[in-house]
Amino acid sequence: MSQPRSVDADVVIVGAGLSGMIAARTVLAAGLVPVVLEADDRVGGRILTEDVMPGVSVELGAQWIGDTHARMFRLADELGVETFPQYDEGETSYDLGGSGVLRENEFHTRFADELAELERVLRRLDELAADVPVEAPWLAPRADEWDVISAGTWYDNQGLSPVARTLLEICTVGILAVPTVEVSFLHLLFTIQTCGVTAELFAESEGGAQTTRFVGGTSEIPRRLAALITDHIVLDSPVQTIEHSTDGVVVHCRGGLVARGRRVIVAISPTLAGRILYDPPLSGIRDQLTQRLPNGSAMKAFFVYDEPFWRADGFNGQLISDVGPARMSNDTCIPGDDHGVILLFLEGDQARTFGRLPVDERRAALTAELVRHYGAKAATPEFYVDGEWSDRQWTRGCYNANHGPHVWTTYGEALAAPIGVIHWASTDTATHWSAYMEGAVEAGERAALAVVDSLP
Template identity: 85%
Template sequence: MSRREADVIIVGAGLSGLIAARTVLQAGLTPLVLEADERVGGRILTEDALPGVPVELGAQWIGDTHERMFALAAELGVETFPQYDEGETSYDLVGSGVLRENDFHARFGSELAELEKVLRLLDELAAEVPPEAPWLAPRAAAWDSITAGAWYDGQGLSPVARTLLEICTVGILAVPTVEVSLLHLLFTIQTCGVTSELFAESEGGAQTVRFVGGTGEIPKRLAALFTDHIVLNAPVLLIEHGTDRVTVHCRGGLVAEGRRVIVAISPTLAGRIMYDPPLPGVRDQLTQRLPNASAMKAFFIYDEPFWRADGLNGQLISDVGPARMSNDTCIPGDDHGVLLLFLEGEQARTFGRLPEEERRAAMTAELVRHFGERAARPEFYIDGEWSDRQWTRGCYNANCGPLVWTTFGHALAEPIGVIHWASTDTAIRWSAYMEGAVEAGERAAHAVIAELAG
């Protein structure tokens, strides 16, 4: 058995945990980060598919209003570049057949106008939700008692508009809309500004900028600032907490003692740690109701981005095939063409269980339908589903179903004695994004610093 001491013990070396550790260290206190995995980064994972072609199996983009992430990247010396967005998107919805963007808009213009009205209504409703306390919204009880999917169904949308709305929303929440409450959807919109910032991939959207060298450069360079304060391969089993002391027990025998602990992992994983004394029942009931969502990313790498010559931007939106959306994720300065397919929610759950060869064949057929026969001949393929990863067990979202916010929501970020909580799920600005992870880490760290200075 080995022992370590620090002022603040931090569970998890994802972005929230690393930001919390840096903030604590800058305040003159000693942090100790305990990470279960063999690497830092959490739900950020960059792998080199080919030399000079990093692929993002985890978090990939930031948006124009992600001020904390832009500042962090600048501080760490990580350059950014814009997401490629030139050309038309390819659509295939509700039996329309494959249509280029202009043709799709010409055929379904009235349906898209209906959809725009619903999005504006969502913005109006979301404006009533206080992001720091969604349960206090004037209509919280009503909104939390129905699912977002049921509310969508009641808006009188055409099949094309309803399907497009479902695809865009699942792309954000990574679960079917029948699994989340309307209040949770409105909370998500409110934390991110307006629906246009969530759904757009062009100027003003949430996915407009990428990192040179890959997103993994952010946690790697951040961790390098305080390597001696990070312990890898140290899954936390038990947190003993008293009035002003905490003792954290890890698998392998490491025991860490401190004055405060920040648990910087998703709520469902935080609920798998043992606590002595046990946490209040409301906190445990909450974590039982916040499962991590499901997402898979699949990358097809070609000798060149051939779709660009055809006037396409590499994006598809479809309800036919495994993927509902795709993206051009080429690397500036490299000749390869890279198409990324997204499988989220039920698609990730279903196709993630298939053998890779069968899954890849289904996605190849989908790409061929949208981008032609050259899509059938990639030089390299890689995919990954986050539910299978031992120390994440799901992707970027922890979603509230009906009655969770109004019944248990107040326990999400509220400290319990010497225990504080920090993950992007607890953020009140850009929750479930990297921007939210930074905010959550800073918030928890500042609360701890204030307590220890008092």
């Protein structure tokens, strides 16, 4: 199918990720005409399900929703996508602070005092986060104090034992995908506040952020959304320049496509939005903001076995370790299929370091880690696949944009505020479950409704 050379619409939307397609659907429902310009050859953005074997698919991108993700549950229901609970039966395997590999019950018994320290710090984080207004974190009563230090510095000042401090780092990097020294303490508190409390962020059981998966894979969500607006999506169209005036926008794509509209919604991460040319140029504060919001570094590695052998040994497939490339793992088996699938997470420095190795070296190191936790059967998978998001041209990192020290208080007001006819939407701009699919839906709806309200 040949690509059109020009498109006219009421609203031009940059990016066919979850935010962009939600925005397009909302605009269309209001009786206006959208066009979605996607740089990649697929929809979904940071959602990517890949079939690796007959009956076995893996989630290289976003995978879970949590119990309080009402928008995502509603969206799945509207699209006819069924859900199933994350497997969580059995013990987690630990290897922290030189402890050696310990089963969960033994670890909790041996390190009961350290875990009590950790719980004390988590409750303190909840108390402080309650003072952060999610619509304007820079207005928090102690914003200047909290934004000048990193989350890692605050952690270091809490008097934690090495095991408790390491566990706190692993849990936090698992959410932000960057070391805690790179994130302002105010941003950590904002993240906690947008998601409820620390228990909802860190837990994988009831009440957590990773309790539910989608039948058929997470990509069923963007695929079915795209089917509803298929006539309004143009793929393989990287946006290069946005000309804007009070009368509307003219959007130029690589390859020669030109889209004209009365409004534009830029629904990609702030750092990618900053790589587009704007004519006239945007304000210095907006450009400086996008220079300071790097995407996280994240890699997922999947091992597929003939069966989930770890379950018979009483394990839930989760490991937490500071030894080896991966810091955490999950049982990601598919109901109805006999294969065993374990997902290993490499985030922050782990993704940056091991993501650069040849795949055979990375696989060997990860295999050794699994063998240490689950025994010799882990050494012989039927299939292996991994993927690092920083290498993807149209994403350049996951899961989210992170604010370093001074960013919220200096540039935060420019994150989601429209600039004339230009509006911003990505999960990074959300005020509820920012950095999650739930946040992507909220951001897309918010931007689209603002545009609808601004048009006759």
